[in-house]
Amino acid sequence: MLRLTRYFRTAAIALLMPTLALPGLALAASAESGTAVEQQTRAGWHQAIGRGYQALPVKASCQLLVQVATHVVDNSQQLVADWSEFKPHYLATDNYTHATIRAAITALEVAEERRLATPMGLRGNGKRSAYAADAWRSGSSLASIGASVDGLQQYFLPGLEKLLTNQGDSDLAERIHKQFGEVQEHFPAMDLALAPLLEDDNAFRSLQGLYVDLSQLTTLVNGEAATSLGVIRGFNSSDGD
Template sequence: MSHRSVLKHLGRLGLAAVTLAGPPLYADDSSEARARWHQAIGARYTLLAEAGSQLEASAQAYCDAPDAEARTRLEDDWLEAYQAWQGVRFVDFGPIEQQSRAWQLQFWPDNKNLVGRKVQAWLNTDAPSTIEAIAADSVAVQGFPALEYLLFDEHMAPPRALATPRACGLLQAVSGHLADTGAALVRDWRAFGEHYRGTDSYTAATLQAGLLTLETLEDKRLAEPLGLAGSVANGYRAEAWRSERSVRLIEASLSGLQDSFLPGLRPLLAEAGQPGLANDFATALDEARQRAATMAPGLAPALDDTAAFAELQGLYVEISQLSWLGQRIAGALGLVRGFNASDGD
């Protein structure tokens, strides 16, 4: 596959295009980087599949005996699986592209509350809630946000609301669909391996995926809901606002970059004569992750808490530093940002 073909493909996906500023500095070590990336990303998909399977089992156990202990286990396993997805969310090519799987796992942003509307529509219908029916419906009802609505939305607050047959049926169908998606990603990523490892252009695609994730963390996942991007602060713009777990998801994304993106980045920067830049990036990444790990789990509540808001501003500054290092990395490796189809006119 030529670089021109890859750029055209990325443009269709609405991602920032990548061009090469002269000969790519990472060419000699790109096969080693891709081998490391393939292994590390595969391990993350396996974690997602295992967590999804456990979540499905916990949903079944809760519906069989909906007591407080089973409910706590269900909520914990939902977060565990959601965090597992965040750890590999930066990958935006390959099997995750099939059937809009990333959207199936996490429909976000959701400015029109489509998740809430779709879940309520299912709760108000007599149609059977099956994995097959969920798979055939909108991505707004297929993923972690839909389960979050069932577990944490105020409309589900009355005692035992989740334990009703309609709600439990939907809970099991959505969690089953998530488990199936995770298992399919493991299988398909393994099958994708030979093509990925043997195709030079996936080096640029993987670099772009990791660096774009930093921009998304900075701009979409922090600046917008905190009102740091020229807009009014709005907690409803945050991920996982219903469960108040936004910061836990950010922490998981940073952790995923540590063990799934950094391993392939290091040999590329070493080949480019920039091992110190790799160390700087690794240090900044770990500092941001550690800060997130010690913070309160929610973002929306911090809007009314001066101390918590200051902590989030500090995290934003650290992730901004990571984005700046990402720009230096792009320059060191011969990458130049082109038109981003998601930027609008």
Template sequence: MKLLYRIGCASLLSLGLISSAQAETPRAAWHAQIGHGYSQLAAATSELEKTADSYCAAPSPASMQALKEQWLSAFSAWQAVRFVGFGPIEENTRAWKFQFWPDPKNLTASKVDYWLNGDKDITADAISRDSVAIQGFPAVEYLLYDERIIDTDKALPAERSCNLLTAISSNLDANANALNTDWTALEERYLSVEDYDNGTLQSAMQSLELLADWRLAAPIGERGNGKPNPYVADAWRSGQSLNTVHASLQGLSDYFVPGLTLLLAENDQMTLAEQFNQQLNKTLDHFEQLPADIAPLMETEEGRKSLKALLEDVNTTKTMLTGPVSAALSVVRGFNSSDGD
């Protein structure tokens, strides 16, 4: 699988993002690593805004391809930090402003259609004050890929479609930069409040539970009524549902595991740390042989087996984190880091 966005951080020390003094504490590692992820997101959304502007100024097949690639790069940067469910991302439904999901009522499509068929001025400010369903990456994906748009006279680069594309992209960039700034400002409190260990660990656990149960098991029919439904997966319109799962798991490896390793080392659990890292890497290895999307794999018995094998390893990774790792670190489930100390 070709993953356009690659974090490329194999370990805490190889990143070189934190000083040796900072590396003495797990929370310092986590703050630095997550901060790097947020800065990557801000850079990617800034590039998306520029690419959208360039496309609408001079549309061509080449600039459309560049736009699609940059959308995926920025969306993957979001997936990499999606496991962070505490701190500034909790404020004002920020996470949904990046990705409104799940969307069983297809509100994203309804909102995009509302703006395209209306006569209101389309600006980033107007988008920022509307529903979260119009503000994030899925709304851009709808403009780029949905047949209800691309096969009509509203297809890009139609004027209102371009106006909406650039407004949403600008809003995404503003939100990413604000998130990055606010995370930096949280540093002193994050490093001083011991319960953020619990908060960070629980956030990763919940992320893996969501990924296993809803982002993989539900689309392939291993949850609920047992019927496969690739339309409940991330990024189904663009055919990138497995790429987004890959980016999320890689984000955990790069932005969560280094701090976890330090915390386990502090508790004389380096063997457990190595086992968890090996299991996560084993899960990541699946993507070398997988396509970008779930849907084509559901069409063959071999493809379905490969998805079930991936799910099995995701579940094993999840169980290891929520089980022996959680027990070794005496994690108390239910902590909400926004409650303070």
């Protein structure tokens, strides 16, 4: 069975349901919501498998993936265009600085807690599980975390350093800059899948080192820098109950 992420499944259904005639999938995509379509389609797939049907034919699979990939590219280009149009308004708002810092705080918290600590078994039931990580099917969990850190270092850190330096906290700015470097320096090879690192105790130590580095960075930005700049942290979905 062709395995797709939730987004890809929903996009694929919306694009190709009218043209793919699979047994048990008599459903009009245009008349249903994404969630309802996905649930009914999954049920149809399970019924088809139960009757002995196999995965999509090669030709249909290729058509499906081409259409989904094209849809993703179109959405990405539209998102870039929308942001470019919205950017002047965002920069002109009074709470631009604090809103940007809070966004970075959330990104670091999510990377530390959900994307690293949870699959490492440091949260929840205490068991290591690659299935709790982002992009576990593609083996890109570490690469996705690395991309987030790269983005923060490239686009967020310069402005944060300037703000801290302007108000006399150059030492804190320097420590944050150094800690970003520590995270990058001690990052496990990003071309490795997360699962093998979780299964091998020796390899797991590299993840532990990364977690410590990322936690220290989170403390510096989310704690010391936010306090120094007077950023009031609001409730977000990573705060728990």
